[in-house]
Amino acid sequence: MNFDFLFSNLPELTVTGLAFGAIYALIALGYTMVYGVLQLINFAHSEVFMYGTFAALWTVMALGGDGDVGTGRTIVILVAALFAAMAMSAAIALILEKFAYRPLLKRNAPRLIALISAIGASFVLAELMGLRDRVAGWFGLEDNLSEYVSGARINRSMPSILQRQDLFSIGNYRVTTLDLLVIGSAILMMVALDQFVRRSRLGRGIRATAQDPETAALMGVNATRAVQVTFLLGGIMAGAAAFLYMLKIGSTRYDAGFLLGVKAFTAAVLGGIGNLRGALLGGLVLGVVENWGSALFGSEWRDVVAFVLLVVILLFRPTGILGESLGKART
Incomplete structure (x- = not known):
C-alpha cells in the first residue's frame, strides 16, 4: 500500500473525488426517487444518463464548439x-415510464417482472445507440448524419470547449474552474430538487404516493402523475450529470452508462436508498473513497474499493448512512 503517495496527493485526490462523486450523486437521485415512490430499481436509468451524454456531445458539435469561439x-x-x-x-425517462413500467403497474405485476422489464429496456436503449448508424441508414439519412452516427460502437469525444483555469490552491493542488463547476452545480441542483420535493404541491404528492399510494389517491393525489413527475425529475438530474460528465471526462460511447449506473446505484444504497440527501452524501463519499483507494492500492483496484465500501456499510448499517425513505421525509 502506497501511503506516501496518498498523503502527498491528498488534496488533489479529495477534490477530484468530490467532482466524480457529484456526478454519481446526480445519477443516484433517479434511482433513489423511483425506489422511494415505486419500491422498484430502475436499472435502465444508466441509459437515461448515457443518452444525455450524446445529446450534450451532438449539441456542441452542431453549434460548432470545436474551436476558439x-x-x-x-x-x-x-x-x-x-x-x-x-x-x-x-424524454427517455418518460418513455421508460410509459412503456416499461406503467402497463405492468396497471396490471399489478410482481416487482420482479418490472425489474426484468427495466433490464430489457436497458439493453434495448444501449443497442439502439450502438446501432444508430444502421437506424439512420433505414431512413436514408446515414450520409446527412454521418458526423453524428459514424463510429457507433466506439468512443466519441466532445470538443474541449471550456478552458480550465486555476483558481486557488489546496495544499499542492490547484483547484480549477471545472472542479468548482461540477461540485457546485451538483450541490445546487440537489438542494433545488430537495426543496421542490419538500415544499411544492407536486413534491408533496410524490411523498404522499411514496408513503401510502392508496390513501394518497383517496385524498385526490394523481398517482400516475406523481410517478411521471418522479421519472421526469430523475431524468433531468441524469441529464445534468451527463453534461457535467462530458465536461469532466470528455468522451462517451453506447455502453458508457453501465459502470456509471452501477456506481450511482451503489451511491444511492450507500447514502440510503429512497433518501435524496443520502444520494448526495453517498455519491460524494463514494467518489472520495474511490480516489483514495486507487492511490493506496493502484488504479486497477478503484472499482473493487467502491464495492467493498458498499459491502462494509451494509454489514453495519443495512439502511445506508442516512437511511430515511422518501415517504417519511420531514417537511
Whole structure:
C-alpha cells in the first residue's frame, strides 16, 4: 500500500473525488426517487444518463464548439448543451415510464417482472445507440448524419470547449474552474430538487404516493402523475450529470452508462436508498473513497474499493448512512 503517495496527493485526490462523486450523486437521485415512490430499481436509468451524454456531445458539435469561439458563444453553447442533455434524458425517462413500467403497474405485476422489464429496456436503449448508424441508414439519412452516427460502437469525444483555469490552491493542488463547476452545480441542483420535493404541491404528492399510494389517491393525489413527475425529475438530474460528465471526462460511447449506473446505484444504497440527501452524501463519499483507494492500492483496484465500501456499510448499517425513505421525509 502506497501511503506516501496518498498523503502527498491528498488534496488533489479529495477534490477530484468530490467532482466524480457529484456526478454519481446526480445519477443516484433517479434511482433513489423511483425506489422511494415505486419500491422498484430502475436499472435502465444508466441509459437515461448515457443518452444525455450524446445529446450534450451532438449539441456542441452542431453549434460548432470545436474551436476558439469566444466567451459569449462558449456560454451559449454550454447552456444549450446542458438543456439538450436534460431534455433528452427526461424524454427517455418518460418513455421508460410509459412503456416499461406503467402497463405492468396497471396490471399489478410482481416487482420482479418490472425489474426484468427495466433490464430489457436497458439493453434495448444501449443497442439502439450502438446501432444508430444502421437506424439512420433505414431512413436514408446515414450520409446527412454521418458526423453524428459514424463510429457507433466506439468512443466519441466532445470538443474541449471550456478552458480550465486555476483558481486557488489546496495544499499542492490547484483547484480549477471545472472542479468548482461540477461540485457546485451538483450541490445546487440537489438542494433545488430537495426543496421542490419538500415544499411544492407536486413534491408533496410524490411523498404522499411514496408513503401510502392508496390513501394518497383517496385524498385526490394523481398517482400516475406523481410517478411521471418522479421519472421526469430523475431524468433531468441524469441529464445534468451527463453534461457535467462530458465536461469532466470528455468522451462517451453506447455502453458508457453501465459502470456509471452501477456506481450511482451503489451511491444511492450507500447514502440510503429512497433518501435524496443520502444520494448526495453517498455519491460524494463514494467518489472520495474511490480516489483514495486507487492511490493506496493502484488504479486497477478503484472499482473493487467502491464495492467493498458498499459491502462494509451494509454489514453495519443495512439502511445506508442516512437511511430515511422518501415517504417519511420531514417537511
